[in-house]
Amino acid sequence: MIELEHVSKTFPGQDVAAVGDLTFTIPEGESVVLVGPSGCGKTTTLKMINRLIEPTGGTITVAGRDVAQMEAHELRRGIGYVIQQIGLFPHRTIRDNIATVPKLLGWEKKRIQARVLELTDLVDLSEDMLTRYPSELSGGQRQRVGVARALAADPPVLLMDEPFGAVDPIVRTRLQDELVSLQARLNKTIVLVTHDIDEAIKLGDRVALLNIGGVLEQYAPPEELLRDPANAFVADFLGTDRGIKRLSLVPISQINLDPGPVLPRSAPVAEAREMMRRYQIDWAVVGGDGRIEGWFTENDIAGHDTLDRVHLLPFQTKLAATDSLQQALDAVISSHTAVAAVFDGERYLGMVTSEEISREIIE
Amino acid sequence: MIEFLGEVVAWFTDPANWTGVNGIPNRMWEHIQMSVLATTAAAALAIPPAVYLGHRRKGGVIAVAGVNMARAIPSFAIVAISLPFSIRLGLGLGFWPTFIALFFLAVPPFFTNTYTAVAGVDDALVESGRGMGMTQPQVVRRIEIPVASPVILAAARVASVQVIATATLAALVAWGGLGRYIIDGFATQDSVQVFAGGLLVAGLAVVAELGFSAIERWWLPRGLREPSEDIARVAA
Ligand SMILES: Nc1ncnc2c1ncn2[C@@H]1O[C@H](COP(=O)(O)OP(=O)(O)OP(=O)(O)O)[C@@H](O)[C@H]1O
Numbered sequence: 001m002i003e004l005e006h007v008s009k010t011f012p013g014q015d016v017a018a019v020g021d022l023t024f025t026i027p028e029g030e031s032v033v034l035v036g037p038s039g040c041g042k043t044t045t046l047k048m049i050n051r052l053i054e055p056t057g058g059t060i061t062v063a064g065r066d067v068a069q070m071e072a073h074e075l076r077r078g079i080g081y082v083i084q085q086i087g088l089f090p091h092r093t094i095r096d097n098i099a100t101v102p103k104l105l106g107w108e109k110k111r112i113q114a115r116v117l118e119l120t121d122l123v124d125l126s127e128d129m130l131t132r133y134p135s136e137l138s139g140g141q142r143q144r145v146g147v148a149r150a151l152a153a154d155p156p157v158l159l160m161d162e163p164f165g166a167v168d169p170i171v172r173t174r175l176q177d178e179l180v181s182l183q184a185r186l187n188k189t190i191v192l193v194t195h196d197i198d199e200a201i202k203l204g205d206r207v208a209l210l211n212i213g214g215v216l217e218q219y220a221p222p223e224e225l226l227r228d229p230a231n232a233f234v235a236d237f238l239g240t241d242r243g244i245k246r247l248s249l250v251p252i253s254q255i256n257l258d259p260g261p262v263l264p265r266s267a268p269v270a271e272a273r274e275m276m277r278r279y280q281i282d283w284a285v286v287g288g289d290g291r292i293e294g295w296f297t298e299n300d301i302a303g304h305d306t307l308d309r310v311h312l313l314p315f316q317t318k319l320a321a322t323d324s325l326q327q328a329l330d331a332v333i334s335s336h337t338a339v340a341a342v343f344d345g346e347r348y349l350g351m352v353t354s355e356e357i358s359r360e361i362i363e
Numbered sequence: 364m365i366e367f368l369g370e371v372v373a374w375f376t377d378p379a380n381w382t383g384v385n386g387i388p389n390r391m392w393e394h395i396q397m398s399v400l401a402t403t404a405a406a407a408l409a410i411p412p413a414v415y416l417g418h419r420r421k422g423g424v425i426a427v428a429g430v431n432m433a434r435a436i437p438s439f440a441i442v443a444i445s446l447p448f449s450i451r452l453g454l455g456l457g458f459w460p461t462f463i464a465l466f467f468l469a470v471p472p473f474f475t476n477t478y479t480a481v482a483g484v485d486d487a488l489v490e491s492g493r494g495m496g497m498t499q500p501q502v503v504r505r506i507e508i509p510v511a512s513p514v515i516l517a518a519a520r521v522a523s524v525q526v527i528a529t530a531t532l533a534a535l536v537a538w539g540g541l542g543r544y545i546i547d548g549f550a551t552q553d554s555v556q557v558f559a560g561g562l563l564v565a566g567l568a569v570v571a572e573l574g575f576s577a578i579e580r581w582w583l584p585r586g587l588r589e590p591s592e593d594i595a596r597v598a599a
């Protein structure tokens with residue numbers, strides 16, 4: 001856990017504070033993303049945690065210990081640090097780069113060796129890269145080495161300043177995904193700085209949205225931030241499409257599902273026609289008791305008395321209740337019927353409709 | 364011309380020129396000794412303050428300007444100026460005035476290159492080093508000096524070649540070295556000896572140059588041999 005209490009920083013020779021009076025807590029094992037416009041004090045805040053910048057006021061504690069009371073270099077050896085430029089040492093091999101902190105801590109050779117291999121695997125690098133130099137790696141590979149190096153001594157806390165800022169969008173997306181899965185396994189306390197709100201939404205358990213002067217405008221989980229922006233600044237920063245952005249964070253189980261135009265096999269065709277009229281559609285579904293067999297169109301029932309013999313089409317896309325509304329929207333848009341069936345395992349739960357999704361966007 | 368070259372070959376093959384105080388081995392040895400001493404002393408005195416100022420990234424510009432001003436004074440003038448002091452201080456002719464002149468000649472390349480290289484080490488490297496918990500001396504030893512080392516080596520190469528060429532002046536103030544052949548050759552109007560002396564000095568300079576190139580090639584880690592993209596990108 002990292003606690004900032006009334007932290008401030010005014011750089012020498014400046015009359016306005018880079019960070020005015022900042023108080024917030026980063027819970028153990030969570031990832032918190034600091035986001036905000038350029039110059040709002042994100043980097044300053046991050047660097048005050050590992051004392052690369054000394055605050056002019058307030059206190060910062062990491063795991064209950066006041067950082068100002070610790071030797072700066074000892075504090076830092078217990079905190080992983082990744083910066084945008086990565087800062088790999090060009091004169092050292094990848095192996096030696098990764099081993100930096102363990103060496104500073106005086107680990108034995110064997111232990112370092114084993115740890116380097118473990119990390120190489122963890123960040124998905126190949127072992128033959130260990131003898132190379134940083135200039136012999138691609139941007140994405142270097143970034144992975146940067147992360148491996150930061151994790152080398154297994155620090156409980158990881159500070160990252162725009163870690164994916166210098167790589168192209170495709171590599172960035174992959175590295176973000178890797179960080180998410182890494183974090184799912186490692187449960188570090190992560191503080192990550194970005195100015196990309198989408199990255200913040202994707203990577204943060206919580207997002208701290210800062211304004212110029214280090215003013216904390218809102219501190220909330222991404223879903224809450226998007227659903228309920230605290231003020232106009234936040235809403236503006238999130239953009240007009242914040243409703244759509246939120247869809248990726250809301251599971252289908254959160255919205256009302258329509259039971260759907262479901263009829264038993266034995267239902268007379270007239271009943272099917274009545275159902276279609278009610279729904280204003282030209283198709284319906286056969287099923288019942290948490291199962292559905294398939295769907296048919298108005299044309300398919302011509303000449304039948306009941307649905308018994310009607311030819312049924314299978315559902316192309318099946319959604320799970322845990323899928324996001326973004327996936328649901330995707331399915332709805334691309335399906336012929338403009339709805340998508342939701343299941344819990346094999347059990348049919350209902351239909352997602354575009355109306356329900358737009359209601360969620362507008363909310 | 365052919366005749367002249369024949370005389371030069373004869374000079375080199377004359378056994379008398381290979382023995383005694385005025386023989387090639389002794390003069391060569393004196394020349395190397397003087398050059399190595401002056402270059403090493405300059406390195407030892409110029410590099411530490413240059414590293415310190417470069418690490419602080421402060422005050423170096425003024426120091427570099429000062430050191431470079433010294434470079435404008437011709438070595439010949441330094442020999443001339445230091446000669447009376449050397450005699451007054453009882454250090455005598457020969458060694459000391461030459462040594463002082465060569466020392467001052469070698470200081471500027473060492474100081475300027477070292478300062479510039481250390482101060483120019485990418486901030487991202489220093490920041491990540493500090494961020495991982497290196498102390499200031501560790502940052503200097505493990506990052507700044509190694510990263511600056513190609514430029515410092517280049518300084519050593521430039522300085523030694525200059526020093527080897529200039530050590531010829533030692534003969535003017537009654538010291539040995541390969542300059543003896545040239546100065547004495549002038550005095551006795553023996554152009555063959557002058558030419559032979561010139562060849563020897565040039566040869567030694569070339570050997571020094573090649574030696575340093577080899578060190579740069581073999582000793583520097585691969586990652587530093589060419590300016591890495593990383594450094595180029597951040598510098599751009
Ligand atoms: N060393 C410094 N000396 C003086 N002012 C500084 C220093 N570092 C940062 N500042 C100022 O403090 C403010 C906050 O800077 P900071 O680097 O924390 O911003 P940021 O939110 O990280 O911005 P960006 O997204 O552009 O990286 C800015 O106005 C900046 O100019």
Ligand SMILES: [Mg+2]
Nearest residue numbers: 042043044193
């Ligand atoms: Mg920043």
